[in-house]
Amino acid sequence: MKPVNWGVLGAARFAREHMARAIHEAEGARLFALATSDPSRAHGFQAFCPDLIVHDSYDALLADPRVEAVYIPLPNSLHVEWTLKAIRAGKHVLTEKPIAMRADEIDELIRARDSSGLLVAEAYMIVHHPQWQRVRGLIADGAIGRILHADAHFTYDNRADPTNIRNRPETGGGSIPDIGVYTYGCLRWAAQAEPVALRATIRHENGVDVFAQVTGRMAGDSGEFTFHAMTSMRLFPRQEVVFQGERGLIRLTAPFNAGVFGEAQVQMYRKGQADHIERFPGVRQYRNQVEAFVRSLRDGTPYPWTLEDARGTQSMIDQVVASAL
Structure with missing residues (x-):
């Protein structure tokens, strides 16, 4: 099976300590590229992945045709925007939770996923444990x-x-x-x-x-x-x-x-x-998550946490916030 080349948008500490390492170690995956405007922030990633390609912007990484899947660990408020940009760039996307700040925002992601045929999911790792x-x-x-x-x-x-x-x-x-x-x-x-x-x-x-x-x-x-x-x-x-x-x-x-x-x-x-x-x-639940994503991408194995699942939890979050008013 051809490895999936992954790109990471942003040099977040969580990505450096957990998810980028999981991608690097996962079967069927290859940590290929990182986007950061500060080259010094790439050093922690290059310590365990020396051949990592570093792009100086998120857009540059999304324009790289060698990148097949993108992991997005950006602040919560940026998740929908950059998930949609990644889909439009033709990338499969795994975005950190919560993938949106309101349930109705996920409807747009579902439509974009369905029209593109790409695999788009929220990084809800516990279901892989x-x-x-x-x-x-x-x-x-x-x-x-x-x-x-x-x-x-x-x-x-x-x-x-x-x-x-x-x-x-x-x-x-x-x-x-x-x-x-x-x-x-x-x-x-x-x-x-x-x-x-x-x-x-x-x-x-x-x-x-x-x-x-x-x-x-x-x-x-x-x-x-x-x-x-x-x-x-x-x-x-x-x-x-x-x-x-x-x-x-x-x-x-x-x-x-x-x-x-x-x-x-x-x-x-x-x-x-x-x-x-x-x-x-x-058990390495982050690695399990990456490998489940790769299997779903390569052979169509059902992914255990869909955007519809994420929407259900976000809907509950919306209800929690509303009930306290």
């Missing part, structure tokens, strides 16, 4: 009975870094755009359910939300359940997701930054049965 695939399967198989309640928490503290794009409204900052996509999206994907009612309490600082607590009800094929989700950029780090069913409980101990926050574990507790714990050491 086997722990989440396992949990989705357990819930669908009724391992803990009908889901009655779910909790999802993701918090960290970045108050010491006021210039961080997550702390700036003009770059689409806030805990909800940054990590609400995980707490809300994981419930939707794993339980195959959508919100039917919700209410949010949100606290803002300098024009961005720094704390959001959401309660409500979700419904899917297996029925309706209550949920609680919390995100914050001002609390001690915490990651945990719990699904409580009629006959048992499933807990994920490192649901989002598996291997960084802690070891990924799926813990299942059921009355009258031995506790069951599955561990997932050494």
